Amino acid sequence: MRREIFRSDPRRALALLARAEVVHLATTTPEGAPVLRALDAAVLEDGVYFHGARAGEKARCLGRPAVVSAVEVVTHVPSWMVHPSHACPASTFYRSVQVHGTIREVTSPAEKARALEALMSRWQPEGRYDPIDPSHPHYAGELRGTLVFTVPFERVDGKDKLGQNRKPEELLAILTGLWERGQPGDAEAIEAVRAACPAIPDPPFLACEGFRLHAALTEEDLPAVEALLAGERGWAGQPRELVAPAHRAASAWVGARAPDGTLVASARAVSDGRRTWVDDVVVAPGCRERGLGERVVALLLDHPAVRRVPSVLMATRDAHGLCAKFGFVDAATRRPGAGASDLVLVRPGAPDRGGQPGS
DSSP states (O other), rough: OOOGGGGEEEHHHEEEEOSSSEEEEEEEEETTEEEEEEEEEEOOOOOOOEEEEEGGGGGGGGTSSEEEEEEEEEEEEOOTTTTTOSSOOOOEEEEEEEEEOOOOEOOOHHHHHHHHHHHHHHTTOOOOOOOOTTTTTHHHHHHSSSSSEEEEEEEEEEESSSSSOOOHHHHHHHHHHHHHHTTTHHHHHHHHHHHHTTTTTGGGGGGGTEEESSSSSOOHHHHHHHHHTTOOOGGTTTTTHHHHHEEEEEEEEEEEEOOTSSSEEEEEEEESEEEEEEEEEEOOOGGGGGSHHHHHHHHHHHHHHTOSSEEEEEEEOOOOHHHTTTEEEEEHHHHHTOOOOSSEOOOOOOOTTOOOOOO
């Protein structure tokens, strides 16, 4: 790799390969003709596994050196985020991986079954099929007739090109530009850049004394969010297994960490582009009364998926004062007789929809 600052940890690189919907295989035929194929694959602990027909072109490439690759675009950075008129600063931030190895055929029925079962469990996690077992009468013949091959992990090269070569002032301009642009995925791109370039200061929209705000949380944060919400009244009697799908479906999901990295606040919103429902605003008990809840709500309301929506609603029993700071008013004052088990607050100026996000 020409620039070591972009090199990714092999474990992260293989995780990218494992989650890629399609990988690319590059090799040559015995005559030296290039071969490039987009393939479904299973990434196991020792290599990348594919299957194919014995009469196919891939079968002719057995024993040949090969490269398996995948790429994940994080965001496209337009030039204007760095310079008002020069085109040169335009770039693409991405993650990529290349696995180098020699293609070999898998001949053991047990190893073939393991690879094909990994493919099935990846794309059909609900099951509803007989597990692939070489002793199963239905699969024995199929395994003999199916070519399974692998590219072992002889060398793994991962690359995370996320602005590590940029000056701090350029990165701050990019983070601010991404937040202002607010296209789908831009909030997640902001966090990817911050993780890859930890020395850059927080941009103003993420400034928070004593805590680190995040424009987007991830799957890895779900256990901590479940713990934060465990004692909240809004989840009393609700199955905790609903926390994860509710947050995965969020249009915006922000949070904050303590200096030691512990997640101490979270908030999410769901939007259909016409109205937004704010929910699950939570701050760890030991971090309350320090302005953190206000900063997290401000960040959520400023999120592109929320700030561009004319009607924003929130249900709360005990955060009326906090909501009032952002201009929310009691829905009953705008629509007499509006009733709900929780008090519903609506941002002034938004059209009244009866206090319900779907009405």
